Amino acid sequence: xxxxxxxxxxxxxxxREGMQIEDExxxxxxxxxxxxxxxxxxxxAIVVGSFVSPRYTPSxxxxxxxxxxxxxxxxxxxxALALNERGVERARAYSPPLTVxxxxxxxxxxxxxxxxxxxxxxxxxxxxxxSMDEMSTWTRTISRAMERGVKEASMGAxxxxxxNFLGDFSVDMYMSMLEHQHALWADAGIKVTQCSIGDxxxxxxxxxxxxxxxxVKEKWPEVTHWxxxxxxxRGMAVSCHYAHLRALGPEDDLHLDGTIGGFGGCPYCGxxxxxxxxxxxxxxxxxxxxxxxxxxxxxxxxxxVWMAEEILGRQLWGHVSxxxxxxxxxxxxxxxxxxxxxxxxxxxxxxxxxxxxxxAVYPWREPIISPYRDRIDKGLPAYExxxxxxxxxxxxxxxxxxxx
Numbered sequence: 001x002x003x004x005x006x007x008x009x010x011x012x013x014x015x016r017e018g019m020q021i022e023d024e025x026x027x028x029x030x031x032x033x034x035x036x037x038x039x040x041x042x043x044x045a046i047v048v049g050s051f052v053s054p055r056y057t058p059s060x061x062x063x064x065x066x067x068x069x070x071x072x073x074x075x076x077x078x079x080a081l082a083l084n085e086r087g088v089e090r091a092r093a094y095s096p097p098l099t100v101x102x103x104x105x106x107x108x109x110x111x112x113x114x115x116x117x118x119x120x121x122x123x124x125x126x127x128x129x130x131s132m133d134e135m136s137t138w139t140r141t142i143s144r145a146m147e148r149g150v151k152e153a154s155m156g157a158x159x160x161x162x163x164n165f166l167g168d169f170s171v172d173m174y175m176s177m178l179e180h181q182h183a184l185w186a187d188a189g190i191k192v193t194q195c196s197i198g199d200x201x202x203x204x205x206x207x208x209x210x211x212x213x214x215x216v217k218e219k220w221p222e223v224t225h226w227x228x229x230x231x232x233x234r235g236m237a238v239s240c241h242y243a244h245l246r247a248l249g250p251e252d253d254l255h256l257d258g259t260i261g262g263f264g265g266c267p268y269c270g271x272x273x274x275x276x277x278x279x280x281x282x283x284x285x286x287x288x289x290x291x292x293x294x295x296x297x298x299x300x301x302x303x304x305v306w307m308a309e310e311i312l313g314r315q316l317w318g319h320v321s322x323x324x325x326x327x328x329x330x331x332x333x334x335x336x337x338x339x340x341x342x343x344x345x346x347x348x349x350x351x352x353x354x355x356x357x358x359x360a361v362y363p364w365r366e367p368i369i370s371p372y373r374d375r376i377d378k379g380l381p382a383y384e385x386x387x388x389x390x391x392x393x394x395x396x397x398x399x400x401x402x403x404x
Contacts, residue, residue: 039073072097113154119163156196162203194225202233206243237278261316279318324350
């Protein structure tokens, strides 16, 4: 039911969330090669990195060199993370091609927002600030919005669902944070139309996402703009994307993000590279099968994941890049008489063809045949729910016991 879903926007975070925890010696040329490849996938919003202190994030120390060499692809919005005024000024030196300000680093809508990390410990470890420091900026944010005549604003929080240092945050806790933010905007006469859910430590859960959306929509139906940033420490990020998409309707828009291969992580949250994010290719594959047009070339996206794995020297976390997309055409169906496929390298036959499993074990004495596959090869369905096949075939079991 494509018409029932919100309008979806996606931001690729691999060069920022992914690279921020990787070896600082990864070459600028390799990073540019990845950026160029990402630009060919159909993704429309790409984060190139972070303008942050190299003391905290050594892998981002050479951002100026990256931007000096990088040639942007037209039609793509390129952004970067900047956590303070110094970072913003550095980013502005490369605008264009970077889009600086007017939204978050993921390319979200340009509505002023009140935000805070609900985990005070995480933000102290991450940016050497406290939750109190973050909240102390709220009055200034509101005053500036009033001066500019802003009509719409955003509310939200990071570490919305829980913390490795403080434990679980219930939906009630998150809703209370929103209520206090909403009251501040209402006092200023500014309408809140956007809500953001942030999850840097992988405490996200689809049931919580659904409950948040339903409760916010019930309390503030004018909220139609949403963003969700979910980490994958416990394998829940893609399912949270699904829950967020299902809980909203066509009157809404939703901004999500992830990283190719699901790589990335945070040295401040205690899970390191295991934190990860939703693999972009997995979420895109899911959405395409839901009938949501992504505009992304999945084959090129998978090639980019493989390129990243070569650069990093290890396998990443995604699934579609390993098993391939579901084969949806006759030409893409697997060869019935392929040999045993056991290794990840052999599994790449979905893209590389028979050469991927050349020389593998072939145990069958006779070729595999199937009347079902014969039908598929002729353009017929494997099963006819309201027809005769295979229900009337002589080999299909039929009732034999008569009543009475």
